[in-house]
Amino acid sequence: MNQHIPPVSDVDLRQLRIFRAVVEQNGFTRAQAILGISRSTISAQMAALETRLGLTLCQRGRSGFSLTEQGHRVYAEAIKCFAALDHFRAELGVMRGRLVGELRLGVVDAVIENPQCRLYEALAAFSAEVPEVHVALSTVAPNQIEQALINRQMDVALVPNLPMNAAVQLQNLFQEEQCLYCGRLHPLFDPAQGPLTLEKIADQAYARRSYSVSTAYNSLFAKAPAATVNSMESMAHLVLSGRYLGFLPVHYAKAWVDKGEMRAVRPDLIGFRIGVCIGHFPLTSVSLATRIFRDHVVRVHRFKARLPKS
Numbered sequence: 001m002n003q004h005i006p007p008v009s010d011v012d013l014r015q016l017r018i019f020r021a022v023v024e025q026n027g028f029t030r031a032q033a034i035l036g037i038s039r040s041t042i043s044a045q046m047a048a049l050e051t052r053l054g055l056t057l058c059q060r061g062r063s064g065f066s067l068t069e070q071g072h073r074v075y076a077e078a079i080k081c082f083a084a085l086d087h088f089r090a091e092l093g094v095m096r097g098r099l100v101g102e103l104r105l106g107v108v109d110a111v112i113e114n115p116q117c118r119l120y121e122a123l124a125a126f127s128a129e130v131p132e133v134h135v136a137l138s139t140v141a142p143n144q145i146e147q148a149l150i151n152r153q154m155d156v157a158l159v160p161n162l163p164m165n166a167a168v169q170l171q172n173l174f175q176e177e178q179c180l181y182c183g184r185l186h187p188l189f190d191p192a193q194g195p196l197t198l199e200k201i202a203d204q205a206y207a208r209r210s211y212s213v214s215t216a217y218n219s220l221f222a223k224a225p226a227a228t229v230n231s232m233e234s235m236a237h238l239v240l241s242g243r244y245l246g247f248l249p250v251h252y253a254k255a256w257v258d259k260g261e262m263r264a265v266r267p268d269l270i271g272f273r274i275g276v277c278i279g280h281f282p283l284t285s286v287s288l289a290t291r292i293f294r295d296h297v298v299r300v301h302r303f304k305a306r307l308p309k310s
Contacts, residue, residue: 006052008081015049016078018042019057023075024153027065076151083152090287099130103289105137106145106157110232110252111276116174119158122296129296133289141230143211149279155290158297161275170277173301177250179264179271180220181257185242188265196266206245207238220270247272 018035025031028042035042050057057071067075090101103126111117123135140148140157146164148154161172180201182188188196188204198220205226227244229235232252238244239253239262248262256262264271278297280286286294 012049012052013081013085015045015052016081018045019049020075020078020082022046022058022065023067023071028060079152087287090289093132098132099289099292100132101287101289102134102136103287103293104153104155105135105293106140106148106154106159107137108142108145108157108159108276109139110249111158111176113254114174114176114249114251114276116301117276118300119297121300122293125296125300126293130289130292141211145279149281155286156278156280156294156297159277159279161277164279167281168279169282170279171298172275172277173297174276175273176276177271177273178247179250179253179267180245181239181248181253181262182245182265183240183242184261186245188245189242189263191263198266198269201245201265201270204245205243207235208246209235 018031018037021031021034022028022042025034028039028046031042032039046057053074055070055074056068057074058068059066086101090099093100107119111119126133127135138154140154142159142162145154145157145159146168149157149168150165158173159170160176161170164170182204188201202220202222204221206221207227207229208225210228210230227238229238229246232248235246235248236252236256239246239248240256245265250264253262253264257264278294280290280294283291283294
């Protein structure tokens with residue numbers, strides 16, 4: 001027999017926000033810092049929510065935290081609910097002549113060192129135009145950003161120009177050049193060896209990204225990767241160890257190259273360029289704040305592209 005589903009109350013929304021934080025922080029302990037409440041309070045609120053919904057949302061115990069199938073579905077619907085509420089609040093602000101709400105922005109790591117990146121200029125212009133909009137900025141791996149956009153956990157993002165869900169629209173902003181690097185302690189570092197053959201390079205241990213990206217290592221190396229990373233900083237640690245080769249953005253590796261701690265391996269033959277884009281859902285379906293921010297991002301990068309080279 002179908003049970004009656006009561007109307008959503010303020011208490012429900014508060015408990016759903018706690019549930020959302022627990023899911024996104026992967027457990028009660030890490031959610032404490034985000035929510036500013038004790039673990040026992042979180043546990044009590046989660047138990048009350050499960051009772052209210054008549055569903056088991058998660059498993060928790062010595063084995064760790066995990067969502068049930070019902071928990072996954074409730075989380076997805078909660079994200080949609082909060083997105084709708086945020087949109088409603090923003091539209092009310094527009095009607096009253098004030099733009100409020102939140103802009104959730106995702107950025108891949110290691111772009112700030114790229115001299116072509118002018119994200120900070122767009123943020124300054126956006127804040128000046130709509131000072132009451134709260135900016136929530138996260139540095140996230142490309143595959144996680146795609147999922148966050150699809151789930152409406154994120155409004156807009158700076159991402160590499162990689163294949164994404166068809167619903168995500170991409171516009172190229174600038175280019176990033178990447179080369180293969182080795183650390184000072186690596187056997188290939190000594191330039192006295194002369195030009196290195198591709199066969200010798202292919203036989204070396206290397207690290208690759210944990211997320212899908214088309215790079216030269218797809219066909220260069222003769223064996224499986226010896227290490228996996230999910231960020232450029234992690235890759236730099238492995239390269240500096242002298243035990244692994246790895247691809248890094250040229251602008252990011254420059255500081256270590258200048259200090260003699262890294263060098264590019266056959267940059268004349270091995271390397272690639274990839275676009276960095278702004279990604280979002282169709283403009284007709286995003287908030288006014290997202291549209292304003294997107295326009296500032298596109299404007300500052302078009303202006304930079306038109307400047308004469310010094």
